[in-house]
Amino acid sequence: MEMLRKLGRTPIGLTLPAFAILFAVFGIPIVLLFLTSLNAPAFSLVNYQAFLDRPANLRVLFQTIEVSVVATAICVFIGYPMAYLITAASRRLRSALVVLVVIPYLTSLLVRTYAWIVILGDRGLINNLLLDLGLISSPLPLIYNRMAVYIGMVHIMLPVMIMPLVSVMLGIDKSLVAAACSMGARPFTAFWRVFFPLSLPGVRSGSLLVFVLCLGFYITPAALGGLRDAMLSTFIAAQVSSSFNAARTAASAFILLGVAAVMLSLLGLDLSGTQSPTEKPIRKSWPRRLSSFSTLRGYLNELAISYRAKRWTAKLYQARRESGWAKIVGNMFVVLVMFYLLFPSTVVIIMSFSGGSFLEFPPSTLSLRWYRSFLGDPSWTGAAWTSIQIGLAVAILSTIVGTLAAYGLSRTFPRLRGFLTMLILTPITFPSIVVAIAAYLGLLDLGLIGTKTGIVLTHSIGAIGYVVVVVSATLANFDRRLEQAAKSMRAGPLQTFTRVTLPLIRPGVIGGALFAFIHSFDEVVKTSLVSGLSIRTLPLKMWENIRHEIDPTIAAVASLLLLLPILWLVALYATWWRSRPKAERAFPDA
Incomplete structure (x- = not known):
């Protein structure tokens, strides 16, 4: 006591x-x-072997990993430039963009999934619009397939990817990029050699969060996907609801957990951005394997020294000019991503005021x-x-x-x-x-x-x-x-x-x-x-x-x-x- x-x-x-x-x-x-x-106290791998011996189970397992990897890759592809543009914006605009990204993240997952059912369904917004315009004669199969699953999952997970990236990018000293540009580096080279390596902790943490969460997705694949798009979580839930075999269900659950544990061990949980001891030998071994290429590259660098010196002297005191096309493309990208995040919820709000016996957009009567x-x-x-x-x-x-x-x-x-x-x-x-x-x-x-x-x-x-x-x-x-x-x-x-x-x-x-x-x-x-x-x-x-x-x-x-x-x-x-x-x-x- x-x-x-x-x-x-x-x-x-x-x-x-x-x-x-x-x-x-x-x-x-x-x-x-x-x-x-493990069938304690006998301790055997019979349940895991029974799971792996069935081709259908393996197909669902690999399908779960594939969907999670593709969804994570899409989130990185969209989320990284979006986070970069948010951090590059002015203070007030940055705060507004962050709030607009956070609002979908805090919105109910069911609401966002239901919004895509309303948009992609046979009588949904897109099919009704195409039918009214006379572009199609019958509804397109936009729902209950793999593409609909990706659209719904990326919509839900994209804020989870953007927020860690924004957090890490805001902590990067922008003077380092400016210093690289002052030494003659082009903007893309300064970004790729200075800014991008410093932002990798955000990529790592965001990818880890998105992948692990995608592994356990149940609602969105079940609502937007077809029978061929079932995830392992859906398979486990079906086992629990139909015939609850504790041993086999536990084996299925721990196989799913094992995949998440492997990703945790590969990507790690250290967000400090320090290199692990195993990274340095890998980077040093490449020049040895490609010694002839390195020699050629060194010779070409020697030839280009005089050109780079003249270019650096000429560009040293010139003000940096931002391309107008870059601004236009960046603004369009931000608008498109925000439209993708906010439009589904807006559609649901507008359609909820419909006076008809079924949902329509725009409502004929309020x-x-x-x-x-x-x-x-x-x-x-x-x-x-x-x-x-x-x-x-x-x-x-x-x-x-x-x-x-x-x-x-x-x-x-x-x-x-x-x-x-x-x-x-x-x-x-x-x-x-x-x-x-x-x-x-x-x-x-x-x-x-x-x-x-x-x-x-x-x-x-x-x-x-x-x-x-x-x-x-x-x-x-x-x-x-x-x-x-x-x-x-x-x-x-x-x-x-x-x-x-x-x-x-x-x-x-x-x-x-x-x-x-x-x-x-x-x-x-x-x-x-x-x-x-x-x-x-x-x-x-x-x-x-x-x-x-x-x-x-x-x-x-x-x-x-x-x-x-x-x-x-x-x-x-x-x-x-x-x-x-x-x-x-x-x-x-x-």
């Missing part, structure tokens, strides 16, 4: 509530699930018919109220527990802090279907399947990770000397935290709470497993209607859900503005 009291007084003791929830709902069940896949249908249907309003209750409970629990954990981690040793932070973030980095199965088994032992408490605990294991990340980022800029000053004036630890620390980190705490609420309010995969048949949240209600019938009421519900990210940003900005000093409010430019 005395040992527990001493542990509670240390900073690491503040992480105990977070790890208690994590281990009870996810940690211990995932270990038991792994042992089940009406609030489908909003009245939503508010007058107890099944819809009941599901919405259930989601609000669960979301508030998750936000309160995860904010308290996550803030304590972040505060405790900020006071521990760096190596231990990094290890414990990765443990807390495992429910976010693991594929969603694997976390859902582990949480199902953990709550089954606790007798909480089909209860709101079980759903709150399941959502909290991921929401705590978001709170820890946001609050830890706020604590990184916190001046600890303020706490020392309070303690020197005989303030106790609790009084110091409530009167000094908490008011200064309040924006981060509120931001983490809002992230936790949105994470819970949008959750489908985990909720579908642990809710049983007695509890229906709003995302589950929407998912059932999307799969079985396209009820126009969903458009009204989706439009209302689009208000959540806007309210989130308004609340966060208001909190940040109130936390600024009065002098800074009076003179914002300073």
Whole structure:
């Protein structure tokens, strides 16, 4: 007992509530699930061999990897120039572009998937437009194929790629590129030799996030893809719903987790941009293998020295002129990407005001018919109220527990802090279907399947990770000397935290709470497993209607859900503005 009291007084003791929830709902069940896949205590690989012996399973596995790789590559191809153009913009324009990128990221995944169903469907926006123009005689097969899956997945994952890139690019010293240009390097050469290598940590972290999240995609491939486009997560969910064989399902889940683990080990989690020891020998071995080519290149460089010297002298004092065509192409690219991110949601909002018996764009008549249908249907309003209750409970629990954990981690040793932070973030980095199965088994032992408490605990294991990340980022800029000053004036630890620390980190705490609420309010995969048949949240209600019938009421519900990210940003900005000093409010430019 005395040992527990001493542990509670240390900073690491503040992480105990977070790890208690994590281990009870996810940690211990995932270990038991792994042992089940090995047929413990016999310990055999029969279940893995049975999975790999079936050609259909291998096809689904390779198809999952292929879809994830292609979607990640498309996100890099679009996201890198978009992030570069955002960082090159003026301060106000950059802030506006970042907000426009964040809004789709915070929008419900179901809403964005439903938007593409409305646009790409047989009676969707594109087919109706082409039919009205007389360009086609029958609807084009734009949905239920691989291309539709890529369109939906890239639309959802593109903000996840852009934001890490913007964060890294903003930290790059632009004077390095200017110095390269002043020494005679062309703009593209300066970018390729200076700027691009420094931005690789953002490419690495963004690609890792996108790939791992794509591996666990379930909703978008199931809604937009055909039978030949099934992902491994869809295959696992079908196993759970049809005939739940714990051993074979566990083997399938850990094969999916193994693919994610391989990518984590290859790309690594170090975002500092330092080279690993294995990179240098590889780079040194190429000139040895191509010695003749290197000799020729050195001879040509010697011949070009005089030309480069004359060119450098001539260009040294010339002002840098930006090409007008480059500006035009860059602006068009930004507009197209923003159109791709924002147009689907705009279509859903406009179509939700349609007065007809089916959705059309543009609406022939305007009406609030489908909003009245939503508010007058107890099944819809009941599901919405259930989601609000669960979301508030998750936000309160995860904010308290996550803030304590972040505060405790900020006071521990760096190596231990990094290890414990990765443990807390495992429910976010693991594929969603694997976390859902582990949480199902953990709550089954606790007798909480089909209860709101079980759903709150399941959502909290991921929401705590978001709170820890946001609050830890706020604590990184916190001046600890303020706490020392309070303690020197005989303030106790609790009084110091409530009167000094908490008011200064309040924006981060509120931001983490809002992230936790949105994470819970949008959750489908985990909720579908642990809710049983007695509890229906709003995302589950929407998912059932999307799969079985396209009820126009969903458009009204989706439009209302689009208000959540806007309210989130308004609340966060208001909190940040109130936390600024009065002098800074009076003179914002300073």
